[in-house]
Amino acid sequence: MSANMTNNMTCDFSHVDELMKVLELVFYIPIFVFGLILNIAALVVFCGLLRKKTESTIYMMNLALMDLLLLFPLPFKMHATNNKWDPNLQGLCSVLEGLYFYGIYGSIYIIMCIAVDRWVAICHPFKAKELRSPKMAVGACVVVWVLVFAAIFPAMSQLKRHKDPKEPFHCFHEFSKNGWQPAIIISVQVFGFVVPALVVVCCSAKIIWALQQSGQHSSQSRACVKIIYSSLCAFLVPFTPSHLGIFLQFLVHRKVIYDCGAQTSISLFLQIAMCLSNITCCLDAMCYYFIAREVRSTRHSFRMSIMSQRRATNSTSERDKGDSS
Numbered sequence: 001m002s003a004n005m006t007n008n009m010t011c012d013f014s015h016v017d018e019l020m021k022v023l024e025l026v027f028y029i030p031i032f033v034f035g036l037i038l039n040i041a042a043l044v045v046f047c048g049l050l051r052k053k054t055e056s057t058i059y060m061m062n063l064a065l066m067d068l069l070l071l072f073p074l075p076f077k078m079h080a081t082n083n084k085w086d087p088n089l090q091g092l093c094s095v096l097e098g099l100y101f102y103g104i105y106g107s108i109y110i111i112m113c114i115a116v117d118r119w120v121a122i123c124h125p126f127k128a129k130e131l132r133s134p135k136m137a138v139g140a141c142v143v144v145w146v147l148v149f150a151a152i153f154p155a156m157s158q159l160k161r162h163k164d165p166k167e168p169f170h171c172f173h174e175f176s177k178n179g180w181q182p183a184i185i186i187s188v189q190v191f192g193f194v195v196p197a198l199v200v201v202c203c204s205a206k207i208i209w210a211l212q213q214s215g216q217h218s219s220q221s222r223a224c225v226k227i228i229y230s231s232l233c234a235f236l237v238p239f240t241p242s243h244l245g246i247f248l249q250f251l252v253h254r255k256v257i258y259d260c261g262a263q264t265s266i267s268l269f270l271q272i273a274m275c276l277s278n279i280t281c282c283l284d285a286m287c288y289y290f291i292a293r294e295v296r297s298t299r300h301s302f303r304m305s306i307m308s309q310r311r312a313t314n315s316t317s318e319r320d321k322g323d324s325s
Contacts, residue, residue, distance in 0.1 A: 010260065011260040011263050011264060012260075012264075013263075013264055013267055015264075016264055016267050016268045016271070019268070020081065020268075020271050020272075021081050021082055023271075023272065023275065024077070024078055024081050024271075024275060025078060027275040027276065027278070028074050028077070028078050028275065028278070029078075031071075031074070031278050031279055031281060031282060032071055032074045032075065034282050035067060035071050035278075035281030035282045035285070036068070036071055038281075038282055038285035038286065039064040039067045039068050039071070039281060039284075039285050040064075040068075041285070042060065042061075042064045042285050043061060043064050043065070043068075046060055046061045046064070047061060053134055054134065055117055055121075055132050055133070055134060055136070055137040056114075056117070058134055058137040058138055058141065059110060059113055059114045059117060059137055059140075059141065060114070062110050062141040062144070062145075063107060063110045063111065063114070063284055064284075064285065066102075066103050066106040066107040066110055067103065067107055067280070067281040067284055067285065068103075069099050069100075069102055069103035069106065070099075070100060070102075070103025070104055070107065070278065070280075070281055071103070071278075071281055072096075072099060072103075073096040073097070073099050073100040073103075073172075074278065076096050076171065076172075077096075077100065077171075077172050080093075080170055080171035080172050080173065081170070081172070081173075083170075084168035084169060084170055085168060085169055085170070085171050086168060087166050087167060087168060087169065089171070090169070093169075093171035093172075094156060096171065096172075097156060097171070097172060098152055098153050098156045100172070101152050101155075101156070102148055102149065102152045102153075104277065105148050105151070105152065105192050106144060106145065106148045107280060107281075107284065108192065108193065108196050108235075108239065109144045109147075109148060109196055110141065110144055111196070111200060111235055111284070112196040112199050112200055113137075113140050113141070113144065115199060115200040115203040115204060116199065116203055117132060117137070118203065118207060118228075119203035119206055119207055120132055122207050122210060122211070122224075123206055123207060123210045151187075151191075155179075155184055155187075155188075177253065180249070180250055180253040180254075182250075182254075185246065185247070185250045188243075188246065189243060189246065189247060192243070193239055193240075193243045197235070197236065197239070197240075200232065200235055201232065201236075204228050204229075204231075204232045207224075207228055208225055208228060208229075211224065211225055212225075234280065234283040234284070235280075238276060238277040238278075238279055238280040238283065239277055239280070241269075241273035241276065241277070242270070242273040242274050242276075242277040244273070245266065245269050245270030245271075245273040245274070246270065248266045248269070248270070249266055249267070249270050252266060
């Protein structure tokens with residue numbers, strides 16, 4: 001995202017663009033290095049070292065792949081911030097932009113699948129054998145890959161630039177106004193973030209409530225609750241500010257916000273938020289490995305708790321029947 005996306009000639013965004021040339025390097029270099037190492041390590045562990053592929057490992061393999069798709073364009077994005085590209089590279093630029101947004105929204109939906117899978121495993125342990133299987137996990141991931149592809153790349157065609165295609169250009173910048181049409185922005189906000197976020201929040205809340213109601217106060221249960229809170233923050237903290245910034249920038253394009261000071265602040269906020277949203281590549285690799293381990297242990301203890309509660313209920317009802325007779 002760039003200040004140039006506002007296409008407003010009455011406001012000066014040059015100081016914002018100059019600041020972002022420095023900030024993008026500060027943000028992107030460590031994110032790229034650590035994210036690449038962590039996600040490649042995750043793929044090595046889940047693909048090579050773990051022979052048995054469970055639902056959790058399948059989801060996390062796909063999450064690591066999505067994160068790598070997001071990381072791959074970052075060096076090109078850093079270069080494009082400070083350099084104009086030859087017009088012959090328009091096709092390459094479109095592919096890189098598509099991969100970048102594909103990685104973002106693919107990660108969001110894989111995280112949503114992980115949250116639902118975790119909810120089924122912990123809150124419905126007796127139905128989990130019917131509702132969960134490696135084949136179903138693979139099917140869910142295939143659906144995510146196909147749906148995100150079908151949504152992202154047609155939308156990218158709306159971002160074609162107004163400028164002469166024979167002139168040098170800044171890739172990842174200078175998008176056309178077509179990309180800010182209400183239909184596109186509403187779809188991005190609702191289906192790209194709000195719906196997955198609501199699913200993740202609801203599943204996390206139900207898991208925490210179920211663990212607390214089960215009466216399990218073991219260290220494993222407490223650790224699972226902490227990890228659920230951490231994973232929820234790892235999802236909301238990177239993506240909420242960036243989508244808020246997109247909405248505010250949309251209001252600028254709809255001429256709801258006129259003030260130049262507000263427009264430059266929104267432009268700076270959006271660009272910083274987009275930079276910080278990429279930190280999800282690092283947070284995913286660290287959080288969800290531990291979640292998979294905790295889900296297995298907590299699911300077992302939670303199942304044992306429910307079984308013991310049912311035994312106690314059955315024994316009480318049988319005793320009451322005996323007393324009444």
